[in-house]
Amino acid sequence: MSDPREVRRTDFRVLRELPTRWADVDVYGHVNNVVHYSFFDTAVNGWLIEATGTDIRSLPAIGLVAETSCRYLGELQFPTTVTAGLALEHLGTSSVIYRLALFDDGDGPAAVGRFVHVYVDRSTRRPVRVPESIRTAVQQL
Amino acid sequence: MSDPREVRRTDFRVLRELPTRWADVDVYGHVNNVVHYSFFDTAVNGWLIEATGTDIRSLPAIGLVAETSCRYLGELQFPTTVTAGLALEHLGTSSVIYRLALFDDGDGPAAVGRFVHVYVDRSTRRPVRVPESIRTAVQQL
Amino acid sequence: MSDPREVRRTDFRVLRELPTRWADVDVYGHVNNVVHYSFFDTAVNGWLIEATGTDIRSLPAIGLVAETSCRYLGELQFPTTVTAGLALEHLGTSSVIYRLALFDDGDGPAAVGRFVHVYVDRSTRRPVRVPESIRTAVQQL
Amino acid sequence: MSDPREVRRTDFRVLRELPTRWADVDVYGHVNNVVHYSFFDTAVNGWLIEATGTDIRSLPAIGLVAETSCRYLGELQFPTTVTAGLALEHLGTSSVIYRLALFDDGDGPAAVGRFVHVYVDRSTRRPVRVPESIRTAVQQL
Numbered sequence: 001m002s003d004p005r006e007v008r009r010t011d012f013r014v015l016r017e018l019p020t021r022w023a024d025v026d027v028y029g030h031v032n033n034v035v036h037y038s039f040f041d042t043a044v045n046g047w048l049i050e051a052t053g054t055d056i057r058s059l060p061a062i063g064l065v066a067e068t069s070c071r072y073l074g075e076l077q078f079p080t081t082v083t084a085g086l087a088l089e090h091l092g093t094s095s096v097i098y099r100l101a102l103f104d105d106g107d108g109p110a111a112v113g114r115f116v117h118v119y120v121d122r123s124t125r126r127p128v129r130v131p132e133s134i135r136t137a138v139q140q141l
Numbered sequence: 142m143s144d145p146r147e148v149r150r151t152d153f154r155v156l157r158e159l160p161t162r163w164a165d166v167d168v169y170g171h172v173n174n175v176v177h178y179s180f181f182d183t184a185v186n187g188w189l190i191e192a193t194g195t196d197i198r199s200l201p202a203i204g205l206v207a208e209t210s211c212r213y214l215g216e217l218q219f220p221t222t223v224t225a226g227l228a229l230e231h232l233g234t235s236s237v238i239y240r241l242a243l244f245d246d247g248d249g250p251a252a253v254g255r256f257v258h259v260y261v262d263r264s265t266r267r268p269v270r271v272p273e274s275i276r277t278a279v280q281q282l
Numbered sequence: 283m284s285d286p287r288e289v290r291r292t293d294f295r296v297l298r299e300l301p302t303r304w305a306d307v308d309v310y311g312h313v314n315n316v317v318h319y320s321f322f323d324t325a326v327n328g329w330l331i332e333a334t335g336t337d338i339r340s341l342p343a344i345g346l347v348a349e350t351s352c353r354y355l356g357e358l359q360f361p362t363t364v365t366a367g368l369a370l371e372h373l374g375t376s377s378v379i380y381r382l383a384l385f386d387d388g389d390g391p392a393a394v395g396r397f398v399h400v401y402v403d404r405s406t407r408r409p410v411r412v413p414e415s416i417r418t419a420v421q422q423l
Numbered sequence: 424m425s426d427p428r429e430v431r432r433t434d435f436r437v438l439r440e441l442p443t444r445w446a447d448v449d450v451y452g453h454v455n456n457v458v459h460y461s462f463f464d465t466a467v468n469g470w471l472i473e474a475t476g477t478d479i480r481s482l483p484a485i486g487l488v489a490e491t492s493c494r495y496l497g498e499l500q501f502p503t504t505v506t507a508g509l510a511l512e513h514l515g516t517s518s519v520i521y522r523l524a525l526f527d528d529g530d531g532p533a534a535v536g537r538f539v540h541v542y543v544d545r546s547t548r549r550p551v552r553v554p555e556s557i558r559t560a561v562q563q564l
Contacts, residue, residue: 019301021300021323021324022320022324023175023320023323023324025168026166026167027167027168027170027480028485028487029339032163032164032464033460033464033491034164034458034461035164035457037457038305038457039303041305041455041456042301042360045304046361057450057451064495065495066494066495067492067493067495068456068492069491070490070492072487072488072489072490072491078324078327079324079331079332158442159444160441160442162441162462163461163464163468163469164464168339169339169344169346170480174319175317176316178315178319179445179446182315182316182445182446183442183444183446186502190502191502198309198452203310205310205354207354208351208353208354209354210350211350211351212348212349213349216407220465220468220469220472220473304449304455305449305457305458307449308449309448309449309452311450316446
């Protein structure tokens with residue numbers, strides 16, 4: 001696998017702006033590691049809502065998070081506006097895998113991550129096919 | 142009004158244990174002011190679920206928060222387990238007002254607060270009468 | 283006191299944009315009541331850092347939160363960008379009291395609040411005079 | 424690698440109790456994926472503070488998070504008390520890698536994860552040797 005420090009904004013078709021909050025910062029004076037996942041979550045779902053033109057929360061199939069990961073390469077501060085890059089790693093029958101990166105100042109990323117949605121029936125919570133509106137959207141990535 | 146520093150654990154019929162989390166602590170090395178409201182929210186709703194024996198989220202009337210306030214009298218740390226005291230200030234037709242306090246070490250409170258639920262119809266979000274199961278529960282406070 | 287529903291964006295000299303996050307939304311499908319205080323905290327401290335041109339966290343006197351309150355007048359959603367209005371209610375010897383409001387769509391506020399900073403010595407945590415750089419800044423409000 | 428669904432409480436020397444909060448739950452009625460990392464963070468740091476008998480935040484070397492990951496195998500609810508299992512995967516010169524699992528009801532885990540601390544000098548933020556007090560503690564895992 002290539003060096004995550006080489007990831008650039010230009011590697012992503014979709015970039016989203018996410019300002020940090022005062023309470024994101026922990027005792028070490030930087031954005032706490034947990035918050036990066038809130039940026040991932042917000043970037044993916046916010047983009048899906050816009051790109052599909054649909055409130056994805058009311059579809060019969062909902063995307064539950066099956067796996068996430070993050071490598072922290074630099075510190076994020078308050079105040080700043082983080083740029084999240086969003087790319088498609090894989091579109092499966094019932095899952096979508098996203099690659100993400102968070103950029104602050106500088107060319108290299110402050111963090112890179114991975115985010116896996118598995119689509120399930122809202123009521124039974126059993127896996128189902130990724131809805132067409134979401135398939136169409138993620139193929140633009 | 143009496144001095145909030147004089148509030149004691151014995152002023153509350155219900156006491157709930159709420160441990161702090163690492164990410165609760167902000168750059169000043171204490172639990173961030175926002176987190177106190179998560180303790181209030183958790184104490185009220187957690188107690189209501191236990192005391193009514195009902196998942197209050199699935200009732201036709203749900204309690205939306207109409208007003209909250211907090212006075213911060215001392216700092217909370219990580220790790221520690223906070224004790225939240227819960228009392229009834231007022232039971233109205235469609236609203237319930239709780240008094241809360243958060244205790245750590247020591248006799249006096251680290252914070253005192255107020256939390257107002259207004260019950261609304263789940264769909265229309267128009268005010269309705271506080272459900273009987275909740276009336277019965279809060280009268281024990 | 284006047285009706286908080288009559289508060290308008292034009293009542294505030296400072297307005298700040300604060301996007302919601304996916305995880306801000308709770309089981310009732312709206313931004314949880316706790317998050318409003320993170321908006322207040324972020325608006326006040328973010329503005330102070332910009333207006334003073336100083337990292338306020340490294341001053342010898344730091345602003346600890348002594349009291350906060352919020353009235354919830356409407357629901358906030360994800361995704362949306364909230365506008366926070368910030369005004370000075372009172373500048374005392376060691377305290378600053380802010381009035382805040384959160385606006386989404388529509389003219390009226392989704393929430394109005396109050397936020398009290400007391401300045402203390404970073405080490406002793408005893409009250410001290412509000413630093414000059416902060417006095418100068420808040421008088422612009 | 425073995426099936427994460429086969430992980431059991433008995434695979435961990437250290438188990439920590441972590442209650443969920445009302446605001447942890449998102450629009451899908453379960454604990455949001457971000458919160459699991461707050462459980463990991465709290466379990467690791469809370470245990471380190473107890474096991475070393477030291478406030479690890481005031482050591483000259485601090486543990487910054489370099490990498491985290493989580494696989495979500497079941498849903499967590501409010502209210503419940505999650506049991507976090509903590510084990511040592513690897514102790515390096517400047518890094519510690521933990522394996523974690525979160526258990527609710529049932530034998531199998533609701534989530535399994537990995538958490539990597541890299542120790543750095545508090546001021547320069549350059550990697551340094553894991554402090555002796557922390558080496559001694561993690562070897563008990």
